[in-house]
Amino acid sequence: MDEILEVLEKDARISPQELARLLRRQPEQVKKAVKGFEKQGIIVGYKTIINRELLQDNNNFVSALIEVRVTPQKDVGFDKIAERIYSFPEVKSCYLLSGTYDLLILIEGRSIHTVSDFVAEKLASLEHVRRTTTHFLLKRYKEDGVILKRKRENKRIAISY
Amino acid sequence: MKKSLSKTVQELQPSGIREFFDLVLGMKDVISLGVGEPDFTTPWVIREAGIYALEQGFTSYTSNKGLYKLRLGISRYLNSRFNLKYNPEEEILITTGVSEAMDLALRAVVNPGDEVIIPLPCYVAYGPLTILAGGLPRYIKTQLRQGFKLKPEDLERAITKRTKAVILNYPGNPTGVSYTNKELADFKRIILKHKILCITDEIYGDLSYDFAHIPFASLSGAGQFSLYLNGFSKAYAMTGWRIGYACGCKDVISAMTKIHQYTMLCAPIMSQLAAYEALVSGKKAMDEMKREYQRRREYVYEELKRIGFEMVKPQGAFYFFISTKNTGLAGLNFARKLLKEQNVAVVPGDAFGSDYKDFVRLSYCADLDKLKEAIARIEKFLRRKQ
Structure with a gap:
């Protein structure tokens, strides 16, 4: 790199x-x-990492990780259905995984209801989606390589040989 | 009370800048470029190994020489990296930092009245350790205009019948200056001719930026005239763990071990296990830190040059030794005023040799934001002074 x-x-x-x-x-x-x-497309954007737990209006914010099992389609495999899913602005991240389910998506919304509405009305009803499992996120410890707990002050002595 | 103190200790030069150090320690919110240790915390893989060692109940003594697996790891590392061959059974000793290793080395080889050659400016401990071992430090000054490099002819001139050893520290504290293969070969010729011991403090060896670091001991024929000292403190950000090591001829190592067993007994076992982990899986984190230092070095160098300081571009370690002559202030005054007016700490040059009153040492063990702020404050300080 x-x-x-x-x-x-x-x-x-x-x-x-x-x-x-x-x-x-x-x-x-x-x-x-x-x-x-x-x-x-190697650099795709520049952004700020925000620790939402410290925000005043954090009450209006929930995240969920959703495991999605889908039926792959002829010729396009998972890509087409993934595109239909990740195009929703509520979807912040979308990954194809190996293992017991296919897609893992991260959803952000204002409340549990907005998230569950999204799953019920938009996601689960998609033609090739067979099953979804929703996990609400309880606490963030580390985000994009950054530990969110505020660092304690450096205790190094200020001068040494 | 003074009567009851040893003459040797009483005669040791008190550090002239102790008072300045106390001043720094008494102040709050200082941006410190005065530290001699990494700003990084020990990489997590290594810390985790230390924690695991404690969990497993590793809280005992180890053999005086240190854990065999650590010695074996060091032996393999030196062999693969530098083609240096040391038998882990009898040619490697684990110490509590290079500081202890240096003390043991000097006490093991120096007879009362023997001379030890020390190029200046140098790390603060070499002279006092030589005196405590009963020896006489024979200092050789090096100048800014010669790049703070020891000249072979000066080395040869300093050798007398009483010369026992020469101490080389490269890349060096406080200058960051290092030696190339060719320069080391010139020293070797002289050292072999006069049959003196070359004690090398290579603690900053892994932090070499411009050319590959070459241990003096790896030069052909230098083996029996060299004592290689290194440790984990700087490159792996492990200063507080206190693990160093000495590699050399069986006779010297065994003499050092004798002193070590009566004074230190052994290095802390949990630290030794953490150091072993550093050898096994610390390289990636170490390389990352090294690249970060190297980038800071480029940045700080250009900035200091722009401001108008005279200095040598360091080839390793994490220090700049800069001349304060153009500012009209002696180093100690510069440091004192900079601290009082701008809350930035640097170390006065006197600490590293009494002839370096017109210098300060500035270390770049601070993140880039802090370095930028410190440099802006130094500029402000100089502008106000005019």
């Missing part, structure tokens, strides 16, 4: 100038490389 990606994956806010300095490359070169990654 290019070191540009290693740095950006940790901190997307870093400017091309700073990135160039860190990696001892030219800013133009770095900009070009980043553009290239974006074009190829």
Whole structure:
């Protein structure tokens, strides 16, 4: 993996100038490389990781992981039905898995009802969906590699040889 | 009370900057570029092994030399990485950090009045440890304009009939300067000619950025004149675990073990088990940290250059040793004022040799956001001063 990606994956806010300095490359070169990654779809977006547990209005927010068993279709396998499912804006993530079920999707909604309505009305009623199992998410510990518990202050002594 | 203290201890140079250290420790919200240890916490795989060791009840002594499996692991690692061959039975000793290893080494080889050559600027402990072992430190100054590198002719000139050993620390604290194969070969020629021991502190060896690190002991023919010291503290961010090791000829290692068994007995067993895990599965985390240091080095170097500091671009470790001459302030004053006015801590150069009053050591063991803020504050400090 290019070191540009290693740095950006940790901190997307870093400017091309700073990135160039860190990696001892030219800013133009770095900009070009980043553009290239974006074009190829290797970099698909830049976003902020929010710890929703600390938000005041967190009461209006629930997530659920849903296991979905589907019937694969001729020629297109799972892709077509996956596309129909992940196109719903409520679906935040969608993966095809090996094992006892096929698709794992992450749903976000304002309440248990919105999520269960979505499952009952939109998801389970889809033609090739055979079965769904919904797991409501109780607590997030780590998100995209970031531990959500606030770090304790560094206890290192401030000066040493 | 003073009468009851040993003369040797009384005569040890008190650290002139102790007072400055106390000042730093008494302040809050300091951005510290004054630390000599990684800002990273020990990688989880290693910590987990330490916890598991405690859970399993590993709370006893180990053999004086250290756990055999750790010695074997070190022997294999050195063989595969540097083609260095040490028998884990009698040529490797596990110590509580390289600090202890250095102390043992000097006490094992120095007779009263023997000289030990120490290039400056250097880590604070070498001189005092030499004196405590009954030896006389023979310092060689190196200059900024020569890249803080020891010149072979200066080494040869410093050797007398009483010279027992030379201490080489590369990549070095406080300069980050390291030596290439060719430079080491020049030292080897002199060391072999005069038959003195070369004690190398290679604790920063894994943190070499510009060229491959080469242990002095791996040069052909250097084996019996070398004592290789290394440990886990810096590269694996394991300073608090206190695990180092010494590798060398059977005679020296066995002499060191004799002292070690009476003074330290053994290194903590849970730390030894964690260190073993570092060898087995810590490489990925270590490489990641190394790349991070390397990026910070590039960043800080360009910034310090832009501000107008004179320095050598370090080839390893995580320090810059920068001249404060252009600021019109001596190092200690620079450090004191920077701390008071901008809450940024650096270490005055005097700590690493009395001739380095116009320097400060700045370590980049802080994340990039902190480094940026610290550099902005240093700039502000210099602008206000004008």
